[in-house]
Amino acid sequence: MNPVYDGTDLFHFDDEISAEEHDIVRRVRAFVRDDLLPVINEYWERAEFPFALLPKLRELGIVGTTIDGYGCPGLSTLATGLVSMEMARGDGSINTFLGVQSALAMPTIHRYGSDAQKERWLSRMARLELIGAFAMTEPDHGSDSARMETNARKVDGGYVLNGAKRWIGNGSYADLVVIWARDVSDAQVKAFVMEKNADGTYPQGYSPTVITGKVGKRAILQPNINIDELFVPDENVLPGITRxxxxxxxxxxxxxxxxxxxxxxxxxxxxxxxxxxxxxxxxxxxxxxxxxxxxxxxxxxxxxxxxxxxxxxxxxxxxxxxxxxxxxxxxxxxxxxxxxxxxxxxxxxxxxxxxxxxxxxxxxxxxxxxxxxxxxxxxxxxxxxxxxxxxxxxxxxx
Incomplete structure (x- = not known):
C-alpha cells in the first residue's frame, strides 16, 4: 500500500489510516494530479471558477463527507480531513468550494433541516446537481457575526429578508443559499434557504456582485450580496435553528x-x-x-x-x-x-x-x-x- 505521507511521515501517521481511507486519498490525489493541477493556474490568473472540473469532482464520491444517507458518502472524520488536505495540496480555491458545499451548507441542512428538507436537497447536493452557499458574513460584521443586521420579517406564507452579505463563496451561482438573518419578532438568528427560480434566475431581492481584485483564492467566486425584500417561503426555513x-x-x-x-x-x-x-x-x-x-x-x-x-x-x-x-x-x-x-x-x-x-x-x-x-x-x-x-x-x- 502506498503511504499517504510519502516523504513527510516521520512519525508514522500513515499507520493510523485505514485501507478505505487510503483509497479515498488515492482517488483525490489522482484528481488533483491529473485534472486540477494542469489547468488551475489558468483559472486562478483569470479569476474564474473551473466549472469544467465539477463532473470529475462528482465522480470522486466525496461530496457531503461525513453525512450518512441521502446519497452522501458517510466518510470517517479522518477521511474528511485527509480530503481537505489533499485538495489543498492542489489548490485552495477548489478546497474552499468543496468546504462551502460539504462543510457548511450541507451540514447545516443535515443538522437543522426537517426530514422533508433533507430529502429535497441533500442527495442532489451530493451529486453536485445543486450547488450550495452559506451566507453569514456581512459588510460590517465578520468576526462579530452574532451582531448581524440582516433581518427577517414574518409575512403570510414565509419571511421577507433585508440586509447584505459579503465574501460568500459560491454565492454568485449557487442553486440554494443558506442565509442567516435575525428574526425581528424575537431577535434570534435563524437560517433561511433561498432557491433559484425554475428558470435558473435568482428571485427578486437577491443580487450578488462578485468581488474582484483578490490576491488569493482567485478561482473561487465570492460576491457581495444585496438582499432587498427577498421572500423565502415557510418550507425553506430550517426548523432546528433557534439562536x-x-x-x-x-x-x-x-x-x-x-x-x-x-x-x-x-x-x-x-x-x-x-x-x-x-x-x-x-x-x-x-x-x-x-x-x-x-x-x-x-x-x-x-x-x-x-x-x-x-x-x-x-x-x-x-x-x-x-x-x-x-x-x-x-x-x-x-x-x-x-x-x-x-x-x-x-x-x-x-x-x-x-x-x-x-x-x-x-x-x-x-x-x-x-x-x-x-x-x-x-x-x-x-x-x-x-x-x-x-x-x-x-x-x-x-
Whole structure:
C-alpha cells in the first residue's frame, strides 16, 4: 500500500489510516494530479471558477463527507480531513468550494433541516446537481457575526429578508443559499434557504456582485450580496435553528477543516521546495548542501509534523465526542500560523522562481493569507482560547 505521507511521515501517521481511507486519498490525489493541477493556474490568473472540473469532482464520491444517507458518502472524520488536505495540496480555491458545499451548507441542512428538507436537497447536493452557499458574513460584521443586521420579517406564507452579505463563496451561482438573518419578532438568528427560480434566475431581492481584485483564492467566486425584500417561503426555513449558537456549532467543525487545509498547503510547498533545493545548483553545488537551506527544510518539516499531530488527534477526539470549541479555535489558529511561515520559507527557497504561478508556490502563499482570516481571524481565535484558559472575557471593554 502506498503511504499517504510519502516523504513527510516521520512519525508514522500513515499507520493510523485505514485501507478505505487510503483509497479515498488515492482517488483525490489522482484528481488533483491529473485534472486540477494542469489547468488551475489558468483559472486562478483569470479569476474564474473551473466549472469544467465539477463532473470529475462528482465522480470522486466525496461530496457531503461525513453525512450518512441521502446519497452522501458517510466518510470517517479522518477521511474528511485527509480530503481537505489533499485538495489543498492542489489548490485552495477548489478546497474552499468543496468546504462551502460539504462543510457548511450541507451540514447545516443535515443538522437543522426537517426530514422533508433533507430529502429535497441533500442527495442532489451530493451529486453536485445543486450547488450550495452559506451566507453569514456581512459588510460590517465578520468576526462579530452574532451582531448581524440582516433581518427577517414574518409575512403570510414565509419571511421577507433585508440586509447584505459579503465574501460568500459560491454565492454568485449557487442553486440554494443558506442565509442567516435575525428574526425581528424575537431577535434570534435563524437560517433561511433561498432557491433559484425554475428558470435558473435568482428571485427578486437577491443580487450578488462578485468581488474582484483578490490576491488569493482567485478561482473561487465570492460576491457581495444585496438582499432587498427577498421572500423565502415557510418550507425553506430550517426548523432546528433557534439562536446564533446553533450556527457556531457548524463553524467550529469547519475550523478543523481549515487546519487540515493548512497542512495540505504546507506539504505541497515543502515538496516543491525540497525538490528545487536538490536540483538547483548555486556556487558549484546543490542548494540542499548548504546549512541555511537545510535549516529551512528542517523547520518546515517540524511544522508539518506538528500539524499532523494536532489534526490526527482532533479527528480522534471528534469521534469520541470530546472535541471542544476551544480545541478547534487553538488548532485553526496555530495551524495557519505554521502554514504562513512554511509557505514563506518555501517561496524564499525558490527565489524569484517562487513568484511564478507555474511553480505553484505563489498560489499557496496567497491562499494561506486568506485562510489566516476566514473561519475566525487569528486575533479572535486567540481571545477565544484566552477566555477558555482564564475564564475572562477580553473581546470588548463592555
Amino acid at each position: 446564533f449558537r446553533d450556527a457556531s456549532r457548524v463553524l467550529e467543525a469547519s475550523r478543523i477543516g481549515t487546519a487540515w487545509e493548512a497542512l495540505g498547503h504546507c506539504i505541497a510547498v515543502y515538496e516543491i521546495a525540497r525538490k528545487h533545493a536538490l536540483e538547483r545548483q548555486q556556487f558549484g553545488r546543490p542548494l540542499a548542501a548548504t546549512q541555511l537551506v537545510q535549516e529551512k527544510l528542517a523547520t518546515m518539516m517540524g511544522g508539518i509534523v506538528s500539524l499532523q499531530s494536532m489534526c490526527f488527534r482532533i479527528a480522534q477526539l471528534t469521534d469520541r465526542g470530546q472535541a471542544t470549541g476551544m480545541m478547534s479555535a487553538l488548532l485553526k489558529r496555530d495551524a495557519v500560523r505554521v502554514a504562513r511561515n512554511t509557505v514563506r520559507d518555501a517561496r524564499d527557497l525558490l527565489g524569484g522562481n517562487g513568484l511564478l504561478l507555474e511553480n505553484h508556490i505563489a498560489r499557496h502563499l496567497t491562499d494561506v493569507e486568506v485562510i489566516f482570516t476566514y473561519e475566525g481571524t487569528d486575533s479572535v481565535l486567540t481571545l477565544l482560547v484566552g477566555r477558555s484558559l482564564t475564564g475572562m472575557q477580553a473581546f470588548t471593554a463592555e
